[in-house]
Amino acid sequence: MKNVMILGGDGFCGWPTSLHMAAMGWNVLIVDNLSRRSIANRISAASLTPISSIEKRISAAQKIGNINFVNCDIAIQDGLLKETLASFKPDAIVHFAEQRSAPYSMLGDIERKYTLNNNICGTNNLLSSLVELNLRPHIVHLGTMGVYGYNDVYGEIPEGYLDITIKQTNEDATISYPADPGSIYHMTKCLDHTLMQFYVKNWQFQITDLHQGIVWGTDTEITKSDDNLINRFDYDGEYGTVLNRMLCQAQIGHPLTIYGTGGQTRAFIHVSDTAKCIALACEHPANTGEKLRVFNQVSEVRMVRDLANTIHDQTGAEIKYQENPRKEAAENKLKVSNQGLRSLGFEPVLIADGLMSEIKATVAKYQDRIDMTTIQSKARW
Ligand code: NAD
Ligand code: USQ
Numbered sequence: 001m002k003n004v005m006i007l008g009g010d011g012f013c014g015w016p017t018s019l020h021m022a023a024m025g026w027n028v029l030i031v032d033n034l035s036r037r038s039i040a041n042r043i044s045a046a047s048l049t050p051i052s053s054i055e056k057r058i059s060a061a062q063k064i065g066n067i068n069f070v071n072c073d074i075a076i077q078d079g080l081l082k083e084t085l086a087s088f089k090p091d092a093i094v095h096f097a098e099q100r101s102a103p104y105s106m107l108g109d110i111e112r113k114y115t116l117n118n119n120i121c122g123t124n125n126l127l128s129s130l131v132e133l134n135l136r137p138h139i140v141h142l143g144t145m146g147v148y149g150y151n152d153v154y155g156e157i158p159e160g161y162l163d164i165t166i167k168q169t170n171e172d173a174t175i176s177y178p179a180d181p182g183s184i185y186h187m188t189k190c191l192d193h194t195l196m197q198f199y200v201k202n203w204q205f206q207i208t209d210l211h212q213g214i215v216w217g218t219d220t221e222i223t224k225s226d227d228n229l230i231n232r233f234d235y236d237g238e239y240g241t242v243l244n245r246m247l248c249q250a251q252i253g254h255p256l257t258i259y260g261t262g263g264q265t266r267a268f269i270h271v272s273d274t275a276k277c278i279a280l281a282c283e284h285p286a287n288t289g290e291k292l293r294v295f296n297q298v299s300e301v302r303m304v305r306d307l308a309n310t311i312h313d314q315t316g317a318e319i320k321y322q323e324n325p326r327k328e329a330a331e332n333k334l335k336v337s338n339q340g341l342r343s344l345g346f347e348p349v350l351i352a353d354g355l356m357s358e359i360k361a362t363v364a365k366y367q368d369r370i371d372m373t374t375i376q377s378k379a380r381w
Pocket of ligand 2: 100101102103143144145146147212213214215239240241242243245257258259260262264266267304324326328
């Protein structure tokens with residue numbers, strides 16, 4: 001049986017992925033400091049779904065497969081992280097353990113510093129500890145589509161690298177795709193990328209960076225099977241992502257909150273596909289000696305306004321265009337390659353595939369837990 005350590009395995013993507021991999025026969029160790037739960041308390045924005053304590057989660061999950069938990073802050077407790085790596089000896093490590101909200105990272109001084117320190121120190125502590133222990137498990141890191149910026153300046157967005165011709169020498173070359181982050185959070189993913197490139201070059205690490213689009217949905221077949229396995233669902237202005245937010249808003253009769261013109265085009269993936277893609281990447285490790293491998297973990301590209309119109313057509317929900325609280329292009333085109341994961345067998349679930357009604361049912365079930373005061377985003381940049 002192979003060992004996989006899942007950093008951030010208590011989170012929205014990490015929990016269903018941990019369950020999926022345990023069900024596939026991996027021996028799973030979740031390492032998480034439960035900071036997402038603490039932040040939810042601090043900003044008074046609880047998950048819509050009533051998620052169980054980590055203890056109840058783990059004991060229910062042990063009926064699915066081998067799965068255990070260590071409470072560790074990977075950005076601060078590097079000694080504990082190193083001990084855990086030495087004793088568990090992972091074959092693969094999935095690294096989700098970062099502060100992942102762009103609006104939260106732009107709330108103010110404390111959140112800017114926290115997001116950068118947490119995300120960069122966590123990644124460096126992981127890599128540096130592995131150097132010290134002389135361990136080289138395959139690392140699968142969660143990046144974001146936001147590292148590329150969202151545009152078609154260079155045509156379809158390739159997977160991490162861009163083929164160019166150098167004007168001065170007329171030579172062909174392949175370079176890292178130019179980074180163009182739109183928030184402190186997205187910038188940490190660009191910095192992670194450079195950190196990981198250095199460890200690959202200097203210490204022959206095997207790393208896959210998955211540049212993921214916006215994750216929507218909440219449940220997978222496994223999370224639905226037991227109340228203690230239920231996944232989190234964020235609908236608030238800081239952590240809720242656009243499609244989940246709009247589906248929730250439609251269900252509770254709140255106008256759909258479109259920022260600006262709604263001409264922002266973004267990449268999307270359903271949470272059950274997140275779990276499947278991570279497992280595919282773990283089963284097909286990057287080769288030693290290869291440069292940092294990058295896959296775009298996306299299923300499809302959609303414009304915010306089009307999604308809102310679809311929801312309006314289905315539910316009659318009112319659409320409200322509001323001043324965009326973020327600095328971003330009002331309208332953009334986007335085309336993204338996802339050949340890497342497709343070549344490993346990824347067959348994306350699409351937004352049209354009927355899963356939107358599942359979310360509406362979840363919202364209807366827990367509607368009385370909604371706090372209307374958390375819906376508007378407080379971050380401005
Ligand atoms: P999440 O906040 O729900 O989960 C992150 C988990 O990591 C939480 O359980 C948190 O407690 C833990 N964590 C954070 N810092 C930690 C630390 N220092 N030590 C130990 N644990 C720590 O976020 P998510 O939506 O599950 O996202 C997971 C990863 O996927 C993130 O890296 C995120 O950037 C990336 N991602 C998410 C999305 C999305 O739409 N949700 C899209 C693209 C990429
Ligand atoms: N938006 C609205 N209305 C809303 C919320 C968002 O119009 O109520 C717009 C935003 O202005 C933005 C787009 O929808 O143009 C996406 O916003 P989002 O909050 O859904 O997603 P984002 O902030 O980009 O971040 C999310 C995850 C992050 C991940 C990223 C992937 O929180 O962890 O990295 O999606 S990507 O967007 O592909 O970079």
